[in-house]
Amino acid sequence: MSVVRIVVIGAGVMGRKHAEYLDASERGELVALCDSDSRAGALAAQFDVPHFFNHVEALDLSAPDAAIVAAPTQLHEEIAMACIRRGIVPLVEKPIAATLDEGRRLVDEANAGDLPVLVGHHRRHHPRVQQLRQLVTGGAIGRLIGVSLLWTVKKPDDYYDVLWRTRPGGGPVLTNIIHEIDTLRYVCGEIIEVYAATSSETRGFEVEDSAAITLKFAGGVVGSIFLSDATPSPWSYELTVFENPAYAHAAGNCAFFFGTKGSLAFPKLELWRFAGNGKQGWHEPLLQENLETDDADPLAAQLAHFCRVVRREETPVVSGEEGLRTLAATLAVLTSGREQIPVRVQPA
Ligand SMILES: NC(=O)c1ccc[n+]([C@@H]2O[C@H](COP(=O)([O-])OP(=O)(O)OC[C@H]3O[C@@H](n4cnc5c(N)ncnc54)[C@H](O)[C@@H]3O)[C@@H](O)[C@H]2O)c1
The missing domain is CATH 3.40.50.720 (NAD(P)-binding Rossmann-like Domain)
Structure with missing residues (x-):
């Protein structure tokens, strides 16, 4: 070939x-x-x-x-x-x-x-993200109820020496949280409404440095994201998944998925369920299972996939339509933060 x-x-x-x-x-x-x-x-x-x-x-x-x-x-x-x-x-x-x-x-x-068009939401090519999706959609935690995700980091202060980053659109929502939103859409389904309380108190720029976001997914699933790029903290995809060695490594979790039969922490893929005797309730002990995880470079996997897309051997994992829907949900977060109202996500 x-x-x-x-x-x-x-x-x-x-x-x-x-x-x-x-x-x-x-x-x-x-x-x-x-x-x-x-x-x-x-x-x-x-x-x-x-x-x-x-x-x-x-x-x-x-x-x-x-x-x-x-x-x-x-x-x-x-x-x-x-x-x-x-x-x-x-x-x-x-x-x-x-x-x-x-x-x-x-x-x-x-x-x-x-x-075909492929959009560079490369995390979808990470084996752990794919495992996460298989577990959640395959029923490992029962019917999905909700998700809570943290993206808390300290960007170096000189990151904001670049003027456009201090202005609306240059902040963590459009730069970073778009990745989280794409992953959540991939795992939990379509986001239909968002509400965001944003703050720029810590850094004092026009652009947000922190936000609390609530998400409504199709089918009644609900979720939240807390983000800040101004706090020393290990709880982010970058530090816990550690796909890019330019960041420091922290061996924790950054997202928690809750279902009717169990819950799952990402990226360590820790699965919590009741013992198999059928009894359920908060008096019963929960068992923790550490699932096998797999790592491979998602950018290399994305490039291999792209070559197959160009040859028409595969259809894009992240098509133009998918990229548009992720952008629509992300822009809705910014609109909600600005206007302080819940925002329905526009069909893109
Ligand atoms: N997938 C990811 O994780 C990820 C990470 C970082 C950036 N990005 C995206 O990649 C894109 C680039 O971001 P970046 O951080 O590399 O920016 P950058 O500023 O480092 O690089 C952009 C480059 O484009 C060049 N350029 C400007 N105008 C041009 C033109 N008319 N024709 C050709 N080149 C031109 C600039 O000279 C510069 O070298 C953005 O869309 C960004 O959102 C994605």
Whole structure:
């Protein structure tokens, strides 16, 4: 089978990572790097590929089968559209677009051309997240009642030296919690309504630094997320799952799933149920079972999947429609925080 030819557009933090994974891949080949910043020329030289300043030239001159769009979110629609119109399959980094309208246009264009789109919610490719979903949807804890998730971290103070991060849209909800929301949708089903109390008291910027979010899922499941990026705390996906060694490691859990027959802590996959004698109630002892866990690099798995999507061997695990629904729920959190009212999630 021939190797999938891929151009990376946007060679910043995420694009560089994608280029490194491609460089190590047997299924995909990096054919060009595109970045409007001339400093990307040196990076392209390291990978021995041409550097383009403009995505149109990159797409027209490097003849790729596929493109990874890792430019700033505001450019996702324009760049992905250019790919789609040329029949080049895009992997669009998350969020799929800056607004629902932009995302919708992109997805409609892809549907019209019968072209797949993969959105970079890479956590869905993590074996533990997949195990979690299988356990919850497969009935290991009975019928799902609810979920409670913590995303509590301390971002270094100089993280906020970058001005756009201190302004609305640059905060943890759209940057980080979109990952949690996507994972919760994957595991618990569709989010239909949200309410968020947000606070910027700790850091004092315009943008939120903390929030308490309540979630209503279809089918009566309810959930909560507490987040803060200003507290020394080990309870986050980043520190407990530890898929990225750039973060510190903490061996705890960050999310708890509650069902009619048991409960489950993630990512350690600790399952709590009553003993098998049929008796239930808070006087009865609960048994803890530590389930086998599996780890593999989700970015490498995502790239392998992307290559199969480009070959039409698989359909996208995170399609454009899925990316849109995750964006819709995340934007609803921001709207609710701003207006202090419960917000129904728009069908995207
Ligand atoms: N999946 C994840 O976990 C994850 C993590 C971080 C970022 N992201 C997403 O990846 C995207 C990029 O984020 P980042 O942190 O790498 O940003 P970044 O600022 O580090 O990189 C963006 C790059 O795009 C380049 N660029 C700007 N305009 C361009 C244009 N017109 N054409 C080509 N290149 C252009 C910039 O010069 C820069 O090098 C965002 O959408 C972000 O949300 C995803």
